[in-house]
Amino acid sequence: MTAQSPTPHDLALLAAARRGDTDAVHAALLAGADVEARDEEGRTALLRTALDDRVAVAEVLVAAGADVNAQDAHEDSAWLVTGVTGSVAMMRALLPGRPDVTLTNRFGGVSVIPASERGHAAYVRAVLAGTDTDVDHVNRLGWTALLEAVILGDGERPHQEVVEALLEAGADPSLPDGDGVTARAHAERRGFHALARILRRAESQAAGAGQKGARR
Template sequence: MKIFHKVIILLVIAAVPLQSCGYSNENKNMKNLDQDSTLVLLKAVSEKNIKLVEKILASKPNLEITDNKGRTALMIATYNADGEIAKMLISAGADVNAQDDLLNSPHLYEGASGNLSILNMSLAHGAKFDIYNRYGGTALIPAAEKRHLEVVKILTEIPDYPIDHINKLGWTALLEAIILGATGETQVAIVKVLVDAGANVNIADKDGVTPLQHAKSRGMDKIVKLLMAANAL
C-alpha cells in the first residue's frame, strides 16, 4: 500500500508542471488572439470594411495599437475621410488625441483637410488644443490657410481656443491666412471671422512684418480694409 501511495503522489507531482505549462500556453494563445484581432482591425479600417470593424469592436480590442506609421485605427479612418467608421471607433473609446508619426491627430488633420464630420466628433469627445502638428501649429492655422471657412468658424467659436497661437514658422492663423492663403472672397471671409473672433491683428512674424504689411504687399485690398478697421498697424 505504501508503494502504491508513493506512486500516486509522484504522478500528481509530475502532473503539476504539465498543467502549469498548459495554462501558460493558453494565456499566450489568448494574447496572440487579441493581438491578431487588433491587427485585423487596422486592416479592416484601412479597407473600409464596416461589417468586419463592427464585429471586431464587439471583442473590445486594443484601439490604440498602431501600424508602422504610428497610426491608430481612428487615425487611419481619419485619413480615409471615413466618418462612419470613425464614429464607431470613437464610440468604442478610441483616443481622439493620439498622434501618429507625422504628429497628426483627427482634429489637427481635419484643420488641413476640412472634414467637418470627423472634426466635430473629435471636438465633442475631448480634442485637446495644447497638442500641435509637426509645424507646431493648431488645427486653426492650416484651416485658415487652406480656405476651410467652416472649420475656421467652428474653431473660433470655441471658448478659449488659442486663436493667436504662433507656430514654428512664427505665424498665427491670421498671418498664415494672409501670407499663404489664396486671394479671393473666401480668404477675405476667413480673415473677417478671425478678426471678429478677437485675433490679435498686430502680431508680427519673425521678421517683424505685421499682417497689415503682408496684406498690402500682396495687394489684398479688402483684407487691408478689414485690418485697418480693427486698428491694425
Template sequence: MKAVAVALALLAAGLAAPAAAQVAPAAVEAQAYQGLHRAAWRGDLPQLKALIAGGADLEARDAMGRTPLHVATYARQREAIGVLARAGARLDAFENDRYDAVTIAAVADDVPTLALLLSLGANPGQTTSRYDGTALIAAAHLGHDEVVRRLIAAGAPLDHVNNLHWTALIEAIVLGDGGPRHQRTLIALVDAGTNLQLADRQGHTPLQLATARGYTAMVEKLRAAGAR
C-alpha cells in the same frame, strides 16, 4: 502655383520649404491593412465591432504611427470613428508627424468629420505637427474658412504662435492667395477677436503683410478692425 507661393513665403522668412506634411495611407498600405485598421479604413462596422468585442488594441499603429481612428478619419468613415470613440479610442492621439484626427480633418477640409470629432470631445487646440502649430493654423493657411469657423466656435486658440513665428491670421495672409476663401478666413479670425498686432519674426504685422502683397480686401478689413 500654390506650392511655389508657399515655398517663396518660407524662403522669405529664412526657412526651408516643408516636406510633405500629412501622409494619408497609400493604396498599397490600405490593401495590406489587417484587423482594426482594415475595418476602419473600409468602414466595415460589423467587423470593427467584432474586433473590439474581442479585445483588439484600439491604439494599434501602422508604419506611420496611424491608429485605426486616424485611418478612419483619412477615409472619412464617420460611423467607424463613432464606434472607435465610443469604445475608448483616443481622440487626441498623434501619428508619427504629430497630427491628430482634428488636424487631419481640418487639412482635408472635411467639415462633417471635423464636426463629428468635436462633438465626441476631441480637443480643437492641440499643438500639432513639426511646426508646433494647431488645426486652426493649418486650416487658415489653406483657406478652409468653414473649418476655421467651426474650430473657432469650438474654442481653438486664436493667437497660438507656431515655430515659424506665424499665427493663424498671419498664415491666412502669407500662405494664402488673397482670394475669397482666405478673405473669409481672415474675416472669421478678426471677428472672433484675434490679436491684430502679433507680428512675424521680422516684425511685420498682419496689416503690413497684407499691404505688401496687395491684398486690398484683407487690408480694408484689418484697418476697419483697428490693425496697425
C-alpha cells in the same frame, strides 16, 4: 505607440477603418482588437479614419474610447488632421473624445492654423465657436492663424472669409511675425487688396476700442 506587434484582430480593425467599413470595425473591436493599435506608419485606426474623413467609423471608434490625441511619427493626430482636411463633420465627431486643443503638429501649430492656410472658413468658424482654441496661437514659424491665412493663402474669397472668421473670434490683427511684419502689411505687399481692407478696418476698430477704453 503600442509595444507589441499588431494581432490579427488589430490588423482587421486597421484594414476596416481604412476601408470605411463600420460593420467590420465593430466586429474587430468585439473580437478584441486594440482600439489604439497602429499601422506601419504609426497611425491608429482613428487617425487613419480622420485622414479619409470616414465620419461614421470615427464615431464608432470614439465611442469605443479611441484617443483623439494619439500622434503618429509625423506628430499628426486625428484632431489635428481635421484642420488639414477642413472637415467640420469629423471635427464634431471627435469632440466627445475630449480633444486637447493645445496639442500641436510638427510645425508647432494648433488645428486652426493649417485650416486657415487652406482656406477652410467653415472649419475655422466651427472650431473657434465650439472649442476654446487659442485664436492667436503662434507656431514655430512665428505665425498665427491670421498671418498664415495671408502669407500662405491666395487672397481670394475663401481666405478672406477665413480672415473675417478669425477677426470675429477675436484674433489680434496687430500681432506681427518674427520679423515684425503684420498680416495687413503682408497683404499689401502681396497685392491682396481685399484682405488688406479687411485687416485695415479691423486695426482701426481695435484702435478705436482702445481709445474708448482709455477715456473711461
